[in-house]
Amino acid sequence: MENIIVKKNITPGQFLYRVINYGGLVLLILWGMLGIPYKGVMASAQGTMESLLNGIVHPDLGYLANWTIDGLPFAIVETIAIAISGTFVSAVISIPFALLASQNIVGRRVSLVGKFFITMIRTFPELILALIFISVVGPGAPAGILALGIHSIGMLGKLFSEAIESMDMGVKEALESCGGSSMEVLFRAVLPQVSPELISYTLYRFEINMRAASTLGLVGAGGIGAPLIFAIRTRAWPRAMIIVMVLVVTVSVIDMISSRIRKGLV
Amino acid sequence: MEKIIIPKANHLKRNSTIFIIVFLIVGSAVFAGFNPLEVIQNFSKGKRLLGRMFFPPDWTYTIKVIPPLLETIRMAVVGTFIGTVIALPVAVFAAGNFLKNPWISQPLRLVLNIFRTIPAMVLASLFVAVFGIGPFSGVIALSIFSFGLISKLTYESIEAIDYGQVEALMSLGANKPNILRYAIIPQILPQYMSYTLYGFEVNVRAAAVLGYVGAGGIGQTFEHNLAWRNFDRVGVIIVISFAVVLIIDLISSHLRKRLV
Numbered sequence: 001m002e003n004i005i006v007k008k009n010i011t012p013g014q015f016l017y018r019v020i021n022y023g024g025l026v027l028l029i030l031w032g033m034l035g036i037p038y039k040g041v042m043a044s045a046q047g048t049m050e051s052l053l054n055g056i057v058h059p060d061l062g063y064l065a066n067w068t069i070d071g072l073p074f075a076i077v078e079t080i081a082i083a084i085s086g087t088f089v090s091a092v093i094s095i096p097f098a099l100l101a102s103q104n105i106v107g108r109r110v111s112l113v114g115k116f117f118i119t120m121i122r123t124f125p126e127l128i129l130a131l132i133f134i135s136v137v138g139p140g141a142p143a144g145i146l147a148l149g150i151h152s153i154g155m156l157g158k159l160f161s162e163a164i165e166s167m168d169m170g171v172k173e174a175l176e177s178c179g180g181s182s183m184e185v186l187f188r189a190v191l192p193q194v195s196p197e198l199i200s201y202t203l204y205r206f207e208i209n210m211r212a213a214s215t216l217g218l219v220g221a222g223g224i225g226a227p228l229i230f231a232i233r234t235r236a237w238p239r240a241m242i243i244v245m246v247l248v249v250t251v252s253v254i255d256m257i258s259s260r261i262r263k264g265l266v
Numbered sequence: 267m268e269k270i271i272i273p274k275a276n277h278l279k280r281n282s283t284i285f286i287i288v289f290l291i292v293g294s295a296v297f298a299g300f301n302p303l304e305v306i307q308n309f310s311k312g313k314r315l316l317g318r319m320f321f322p323p324d325w326t327y328t329i330k331v332i333p334p335l336l337e338t339i340r341m342a343v344v345g346t347f348i349g350t351v352i353a354l355p356v357a358v359f360a361a362g363n364f365l366k367n368p369w370i371s372q373p374l375r376l377v378l379n380i381f382r383t384i385p386a387m388v389l390a391s392l393f394v395a396v397f398g399i400g401p402f403s404g405v406i407a408l409s410i411f412s413f414g415l416i417s418k419l420t421y422e423s424i425e426a427i428d429y430g431q432v433e434a435l436m437s438l439g440a441n442k443p444n445i446l447r448y449a450i451i452p453q454i455l456p457q458y459m460s461y462t463l464y465g466f467e468v469n470v471r472a473a474a475v476l477g478y479v480g481a482g483g484i485g486q487t488f489e490h491n492l493a494w495r496n497f498d499r500v501g502v503i504i505v506i507s508f509a510v511v512l513i514i515d516l517i518s519s520h521l522r523k524r525l526v
Contacts, residue, residue: 029344035401124508144298
């Protein structure tokens with residue numbers, strides 16, 4: 001295998017282009033690295049690591065078996081409930097957004113505006129949305145549901161509109177030529193055709209929302225996040241570790257079920 | 267268009283599926299105490315907060331937002347770099363079609379899955395406990411987080427390569443490193459670069475909020491101002507970081523479209 005000779009013809013222009021690209025990348029990484037101060041580990045780091053490992057070996061099983069409102073099972077179910085409701089809300093709102101962003105439904109100009117709007121929603125952090133909604137409905141699960149519901153439009157709207165754009169336009173034209181109204185076209189031609197993809201994307205977003213819902217509690221929007229962050233801040237490692245373990249198992253199981261269903265759909 | 271009648275078969279399975287889904291949706295809304303009416307009733311409260319944040323934001327604060335914002339981008343750059351560099355070799359071993367040894371690939375995948383299920387925020391707060399408050403903890407959290415993400419995507423595309431090239435090299439008597447170098451890497455390189463950019467986008471968004479638990483970046487400034495109820499400054503931070511993230515997203519997705 002030593003004698004494979006690849007003949008490369010690079011013009012000086014291409015060479016310069018590559019140097020600028022790679023050089024720029026290296027400079028970017030160097031610039032990043034130089035700006036991150038490394039202060040060394042904390043003096044208490046060894047003790048922290050030891051108690052952390054101790055927490056992994058001896059998780060707080062009493063918390064897991066606590067079936068009251070303060071226990072782990074309640075918090076996990078609440079997290080799942082936030083994820084389900086949030087995903088449902090966003091799936092419903094995403095359909096009109098997706099239609100407004102699809103070139104074959106509303107034309108090129110409107111679709112560009114719609115696409116930009118969806119990108120804007122996607123970029124807005126859900127944690128900040130959660131903070132805004134907490135001021136509206138107060139701390140608790142509803143704020144988390146609203147935050148997920150609005151934030152997920154960013155991804156679902158984009159995926160939905162891509163599904164709508166790649167659909168078979170013949171059915172729509174057939175209905176239109178029969179004199180179907182725009183509502184009839186929507187419910188009899190567009191939605192039935194794209195619904196398997198829509199459901200699949202919604203399930204996928206549910207998997208992501210499950211992860212997101214577990215951090216929303218950090219700002220007071222319900223779910224497992226609040227007890228978790230409280231346990232980490234107070235260095236209650238046995239409790240923090242049991243929460244992380246249960247979270248990992250729950251999310252993995254939901255991922256597995258959901259990807260099974262998705263494979264059956266599309 | 268009066269009557270198009272489509273005969274429907276009465277499937278028990280289908281009806282029970284619909285029942286379960288409706289039950290899950292309604293049940294979780296009730297369980298979480300979600301009441302859409304309440305949102306509409308309390309809308310004025312939200313409007314008041316938005317008014318204090320954005321009408322008008324405290325533009326004089328812009329100067330102070332720039333340094334932590336640059337720190338956020340730095341964190342994302344370094345975190346993505348570390349995560350990506352580790353992801354490639356791990357992805358090669360986690361792919362089922364390179365070593366063909368399930369005793370190596372399956373445990374690796376399990377570990378990667380666990381990494382991906384732990385939210386970046388939780389990782390960051392764990393590392394803050396070990397490395398102290400500051401961007402370094404955030405960088406480590408982002409590295410691990412993007413490592414999990416990128417290596418999963420990469421091993422999936424290694425498994426989807428055209429295997430004919432590998433077989434051609436094998437028939438010439440090539441060893442494993444040569445197969446990797448001449449058959450696998452060239453095939454996945456564009457996708458790998460695209461995943462790296464995607465990881466960078468995700469990391470920028472994550473880095474912007476990581477400071478909330480003390481892991482550096484703009485989130486720390488945000489949390490500080492929120493605690494002091496300086497809502498007009500919070501508004502500036504949201505507007506500027508939002509604009510920066512949007513620009514990075516647009517550039518990166520443009521580059522990704524050219525790659526794959």
